[in-house]
Amino acid sequence: MDDRSLSNIDQPSLFCILSKRLFAGMFNFRKIFALWFLVATTMSYTSVSMAVPKVKSWSTENGVRVYYVHAPELPMVDVQILFDAGSARDKKKKGLSLLTNRMLSMGAGKLDATGIAENFESVGAKLGRGALRDSAWLSLRTLSKEKYLSKAVNTLATVLNKPRFLKGDLAREKKRIVATIRQQGASPSSIAKRAFYKELFRKHPYANMPIGTIKGVKSLNKKDLQKFYQQYYVGNNAVVAIVGAIDEARARKMVHTLTSTLKPGSKAAALPKVKPLTKSKLVHIPHPSSQSHIFIGQTGTYRGDPEYYLLYTANHPFGGGGGLTSRLAQEVREKRGLAYSVYSYFSPMRRRGIFVIGMQTKNSNTVKAINLLNAQLNKYHRKGMSRKEFKHAVSNITGGFALRIDTNKEIVQYLGLIGFYNLPINYMTEFTKNIQKLDRKQINAAFKKRIRPQAMVTIVVGGRKAPVLSAP
Amino acid sequence: MDDRSLSNIDQPSLFCILSKRLFAGMFNFRKIFALWFLVATTMSYTSVSMAVPKVKSWSTENGVRVYYVHAPELPMVDVQILFDAGSARDKKKKGLSLLTNRMLSMGAGKLDATGIAENFESVGAKLGRGALRDSAWLSLRTLSKEKYLSKAVNTLATVLNKPRFLKGDLAREKKRIVATIRQQGASPSSIAKRAFYKELFRKHPYANMPIGTIKGVKSLNKKDLQKFYQQYYVGNNAVVAIVGAIDEARARKMVHTLTSTLKPGSKAAALPKVKPLTKSKLVHIPHPSSQSHIFIGQTGTYRGDPEYYLLYTANHPFGGGGGLTSRLAQEVREKRGLAYSVYSYFSPMRRRGIFVIGMQTKNSNTVKAINLLNAQLNKYHRKGMSRKEFKHAVSNITGGFALRIDTNKEIVQYLGLIGFYNLPINYMTEFTKNIQKLDRKQINAAFKKRIRPQAMVTIVVGGRKAPVLSAP
Numbered sequence: 001m002d003d004r005s006l007s008n009i010d011q012p013s014l015f016c017i018l019s020k021r022l023f024a025g026m027f028n029f030r031k032i033f034a035l036w037f038l039v040a041t042t043m044s045y046t047s048v049s050m051a052v053p054k055v056k057s058w059s060t061e062n063g064v065r066v067y068y069v070h071a072p073e074l075p076m077v078d079v080q081i082l083f084d085a086g087s088a089r090d091k092k093k094k095g096l097s098l099l100t101n102r103m104l105s106m107g108a109g110k111l112d113a114t115g116i117a118e119n120f121e122s123v124g125a126k127l128g129r130g131a132l133r134d135s136a137w138l139s140l141r142t143l144s145k146e147k148y149l150s151k152a153v154n155t156l157a158t159v160l161n162k163p164r165f166l167k168g169d170l171a172r173e174k175k176r177i178v179a180t181i182r183q184q185g186a187s188p189s190s191i192a193k194r195a196f197y198k199e200l201f202r203k204h205p206y207a208n209m210p211i212g213t214i215k216g217v218k219s220l221n222k223k224d225l226q227k228f229y230q231q232y233y234v235g236n237n238a239v240v241a242i243v244g245a246i247d248e249a250r251a252r253k254m255v256h257t258l259t260s261t262l263k264p265g266s267k268a269a270a271l272p273k274v275k276p277l278t279k280s281k282l283v284h285i286p287h288p289s290s291q292s293h294i295f296i297g298q299t300g301t302y303r304g305d306p307e308y309y310l311l312y313t314a315n316h317p318f319g320g321g322g323g324l325t326s327r328l329a330q331e332v333r334e335k336r337g338l339a340y341s342v343y344s345y346f347s348p349m350r351r352r353g354i355f356v357i358g359m360q361t362k363n364s365n366t367v368k369a370i371n372l373l374n375a376q377l378n379k380y381h382r383k384g385m386s387r388k389e390f391k392h393a394v395s396n397i398t399g400g401f402a403l404r405i406d407t408n409k410e411i412v413q414y415l416g417l418i419g420f421y422n423l424p425i426n427y428m429t430e431f432t433k434n435i436q437k438l439d440r441k442q443i444n445a446a447f448k449k450r451i452r453p454q455a456m457v458t459i460v461v462g463g464r465k466a467p468v469l470s471a472p
Numbered sequence: 473m474d475d476r477s478l479s480n481i482d483q484p485s486l487f488c489i490l491s492k493r494l495f496a497g498m499f500n501f502r503k504i505f506a507l508w509f510l511v512a513t514t515m516s517y518t519s520v521s522m523a524v525p526k527v528k529s530w531s532t533e534n535g536v537r538v539y540y541v542h543a544p545e546l547p548m549v550d551v552q553i554l555f556d557a558g559s560a561r562d563k564k565k566k567g568l569s570l571l572t573n574r575m576l577s578m579g580a581g582k583l584d585a586t587g588i589a590e591n592f593e594s595v596g597a598k599l600g601r602g603a604l605r606d607s608a609w610l611s612l613r614t615l616s617k618e619k620y621l622s623k624a625v626n627t628l629a630t631v632l633n634k635p636r637f638l639k640g641d642l643a644r645e646k647k648r649i650v651a652t653i654r655q656q657g658a659s660p661s662s663i664a665k666r667a668f669y670k671e672l673f674r675k676h677p678y679a680n681m682p683i684g685t686i687k688g689v690k691s692l693n694k695k696d697l698q699k700f701y702q703q704y705y706v707g708n709n710a711v712v713a714i715v716g717a718i719d720e721a722r723a724r725k726m727v728h729t730l731t732s733t734l735k736p737g738s739k740a741a742a743l744p745k746v747k748p749l750t751k752s753k754l755v756h757i758p759h760p761s762s763q764s765h766i767f768i769g770q771t772g773t774y775r776g777d778p779e780y781y782l783l784y785t786a787n788h789p790f791g792g793g794g795g796l797t798s799r800l801a802q803e804v805r806e807k808r809g810l811a812y813s814v815y816s817y818f819s820p821m822r823r824r825g826i827f828v829i830g831m832q833t834k835n836s837n838t839v840k841a842i843n844l845l846n847a848q849l850n851k852y853h854r855k856g857m858s859r860k861e862f863k864h865a866v867s868n869i870t871g872g873f874a875l876r877i878d879t880n881k882e883i884v885q886y887l888g889l890i891g892f893y894n895l896p897i898n899y900m901t902e903f904t905k906n907i908q909k910l911d912r913k914q915i916n917a918a919f920k921k922r923i924r925p926q927a928m929v930t931i932v933v934g935g936r937k938a939p940v941l942s943a944p
Binding site: 143 | 546547548590593594595596613617620644654655657659677761812875878879880881
């Protein structure tokens, strides 16, 4: 797994979008940069943001909130159903959220896993599913023509409403997840990620990995899953996002088929607030790898944070923006060749998510690299971005946004995000405008206020000996 | 990765089919068994095999062989383009085939990786690609309506015909592949698989893993890829499989768009024959895992082998058939609880592929497990299957076949298999009939002749000490 996917751990929507882009590779920045250049030199920003889709929203009798965009261009429909049922709800049953979500498609009603898969495939439809810290979701891409759509939607309704949680299926899936956790235990990037979350969030539910622990997963039984399902997979805890070639009447009918038999239930309780770190900590985990994985960070911002746009933009010239033109990239990669990639980002969640600086380097360069990252952070924290960096960041972010919502898959994921985090319904329309409104001094002030260089967690996985750092 | 995917390493078609089923899990056998039961008790076999699709085939001027099935039920088209350009063609450049295949979608014509991905996504199309030992391929699922199809097909044509192989992209992909090989180096199942192929195929090109070696991948450069591409991605070395809602005229036009600018080139040279093992060998690779991964096997059968059906059926009661009712499953799993799953299979390739028996067990049970597997193999080799097992195997295989070709994705993969391995064009129609024609004594004789229990390679990964086996 690419380390950069760390950024997306609690953003089902952006996760998918960015995964796609990360899959496409580092070359994203080229396109974004090219577009920025185009925008900055020949076009007005408005022409780029014109394609932003019109969102309609309503709620059902049993409390499901629905977000819908009519997109008639492709004869397809994308649906995402999200529940506030991510691993932050696991409590002591580590891995319960993910396993519950996964088991939904392993048997429902009269269908076993193969039957479910074949039902979807027979109409060319594709099921997705997942669980991260905040949310757990099912998704569907189907043809919009009624005869295909109805079979796909009916099957999804069965999967969502009539899970079997059979003991044999459960034993098999537990075994698979345990095997994956074991594999991750040998991967330096997984080890580093687990340690980073543990140190940052300590007793907060975000400290745990959605996949759980071997002990936790082994202990889960059918009753745990049923209980979790009955509590969290309920109307008042659900958001449905729909984009595609169906009119509102059909969209409403689809929502009815999918969710009308869900119990209203209750919205999941508010998560505890994340307590910011108060002092720095270095954790070294020896590993027989030649490269060391380095994460430096602290808790950052949350969805709906009034300062979100400021912080998001503040990060851009520092370690964001696709990874080649940022200060970190220039200092670490271009000038010193210490790493192939280096980056920083905020990952907003329901509560404060991570702010992280990440890179890999040869074990012998670890100390040098960490000192450099800290020096850069301190400098940026003190002085902030330059006018030139500010202009570039705003152009780049606003120019690139249209590309992030130019496919139905991306739009449905943004809709899910808007619904799940109660963002303004015009989030997509306003994003670019909100960035354009920002003032450089405000941005620098927000970063200075929020980021505390004196309270950073540093995780190093790799090498035998703990790095000895110079005094800060 | 599920160990059972080992079975599919050189069957791009079956690979995908079985992956889907394996993904759906062990429960496949239930459906197959249920169907078998239904078939055996209430229906005639013919009614099950009636849905077999009608295949049409032709060749283009530049030598591309095309296999086409008209399937108007879904407004979609599935295409697979295969080349005899798998890792068996790597020679000393380990990993060249896979890297070349992967780089195709990383930049082509004027498009970078993101541009390619977005071109497909903008019309709801999905690109696939892969390379195993025998073949390398690209695949596409697209809507059949002209305006979507033409954009998807034009993009695929660019990907196939105008790869850029840019140095920056290449460096990034090499880094990713090297990281994956490193990860595999820590996974007992990957270690076992690599060792198994190495011992079985020794100096034969099949000995190498398609992903290559760290040293091999690091050494590859742009020229290597260009040369490989120019030699193997040519008309006479290509097969196109098409299934979907397009008539023959449009299918021909599509093939023209995709392949008419490929140089005719030459068919890849015949691969050397695989030399069967002459004596047994035990390889123990210590690993700090609590479970040991065990593979026991030798080289087996090839595509087009006159004895293929006999051997395939012979394996069914032994360790095949979905994994619960076989002798191995009964002895290892049900009676002794030594493993959650145990299986055996033949994996036919251009030349003889593997015959393997596989399982995982606690380190302390390794010797017991290996002795048991060998005892079962010896017994089955000596006496063969019973009448009851014979009846069950034939019913199960013939009953299950219809399920393997009940979606367009599965059919296109079979078409690719038929074209790539020059199987009879009526392969799908005849499969069931060919199994029904078999005679129990012939089956037992074929297994007895082909399998040599005195010349098996045994790979054990796990535990500190090599297992000491009792004399055979």
